[in-house]
Amino acid sequence: MTNMLQVEGLNVSFPSRDGPVRVVRDVTFTLGRERLGIVGESGSGKSQTGRAILGLTPASATVTADKLSFDGIDLRHASAKTWRSLRGPRMSMIMQDPKYSLNPVMTVGRQIVEAYRRRGDATRTDARNRAVAMLEAVQIRDPERVFEAYPHELSGGMGQRAMIAMMLIAEPDLLIADEVTSALDVTVQLDVLRILDGLVRDRGMGLIFISHDLRLVSSFCDRVLVMYAGRVVEEIAARDLHSAQHPYTQGLLNCLPQIDGDSGPLQTLTRDPAWLA
Amino acid sequence: MSVSPANTGGRWRALPTYGLKAGKLIATVAVTFLGLLVVTFLIGRVVPVDPVLAVVGDRASKSTYDAAYIALGLDKPLYHQFFIYLKQALSGDLGTSVLTKKPIIEDIARVFPATLELATAGIILGTLFGVPLGVWGAVRQGKLPDQVIRVVGLVGYSAPIFWLGLLGLLVFYAKLQWVAGPGRIDISYEYTVTQTTGLLLIDTAMQGQWDAFRNVLAHLALPAVLLGYFSMAYISRMTRSFMLAELGQEYIIAARVKGVPEWRIIWVHALRNAAVPLVTVIALSYAGLLEGSVLTETVFAWPGLGQYLTNSLQNADMNAVLGGTLVIGIIFVGLNLLSDLLYTVLDPRVRRRT
Structure with missing residues (x-):
């Protein structure tokens, strides 16, 4: 598979009163003409990863990367003109809430x-x-x-x-879908997913599907990145998600109710500071 | 889900719904106007100026005084007096000026065009410079242009306008002779121009008197630039903050994602949204200028509404003061109405709620 997008050691940090806050830490992945899911809770850095790829990080933030290239073009030092030629016809992003976007x-x-x-x-x-x-x-x-x-x-x-x-x-060749279905009810969600799926298949588009909905991502995507506190803690083929290794991913999975499971209280996530190391 | 059937058209296709809205607006205006009349009426009764003495003079005999007292309707109950006042005001009769011995309405019709011409020139300059400077400041937020614009604006906003006026006259009229001095027109032209609209720029242009036109322009330039500077300071400040709010919105990012060029994002996407509240700011600034800037008109010997009102006030000419107040009130109501209407044109979301 040819890699359309290569991301290596991507960092995004925002300044704050207590020094810079790193919202994306050393994220590394590649994307071909496939469906890549990025899951994680709010604030885990999913959206900022997506925006950094499109060069749309707010001006106050700092982005660094060892490698950030799209179709052989180095995005780290892309000029405004290059960005304009890329955004739209080459890479695009569907945003969360149509009410604001x-x-x-x-x-x-x-x-x-x-x-x-x-x-x-x-x-x-x-x-x-x-x-x-x-x-x-x-x-x-x-x-x-x-x-x-x-x-x-x-x-x-x-x-x-x-x-x-x-x-x-x-x-576009690359599409980032940022929580596109989160605000929709279930039937509309399926419609939208069908549309996206068709596009990946018919046009050979690369799709980054950002969501907090683990189950949805596992059924819809080929590969999943699990993010926690700005880091990719696990990369796994979607069909293997049930056998995930990382305790965070397991914890997330355990938080989901099962229709045929026991009806006891759902587990809550216990966090281990060591995940951040 | 789906689209509301009533209003899916372009901006102007919503015009029929304006009918209902116009009705509501007229009702609002009528109530506001009535309230305004009540206020001016009551002020007229409260101030310690005897309206009878103003008519008959303080050497009149008791019988003359009493006759005038009755003629003015002052023996009638208050609500009846108000009714008379209302009737007169609605028929355009605001009483007679003690100073000029002319009907107030005639006086105002004479002085108002001077203020209108000055205020309009001022607000045009203020908007023409204020809006782009505000946009520029927002785009270069915190950078040098933003700082410069802010300081220039701050000076315009805080320096006393009469001081700037005097300074301007000293430099540009007395020393450099770039502009003409106080007044609206040189005396040599004053009687050659027939005043049809009272707006001298228009009158001279219509009569093809281009020398006079240039002279009027030379007189108008300095005070108009001053008022323009003053309103520019405010307008640019407001534009900047409206633009900053819009530029932080998600739809701006969406436009960037689409690859829309930056100039288009700023001047089309963001400014079209910022224009909505900006219309009110500009309309109210204009109303403020139309009120007649007393200080500017005094410094420049500009025979406008501000000067007329100050004169009347100093001479306790209450009819003139109240008439002028009423006119100013009407201007404010009218411009508010206009900005409301523009709001509906500019913002599709407002259109629907009517």
């Missing part, structure tokens, strides 16, 4: 068209048709109407799909 004063259609026109000089009608087709592709029943709608006029599930359409219309 869609511009409230622009119609959904304009925002999708804007993403499409980054690819080159498409005509207005051309871009419009593509956008509507894309909305249809993400299972929106009334694409024309959604095209004209403002974000606040859409439900959460519709907004999320519009977001997916917007981020996929430029047909």
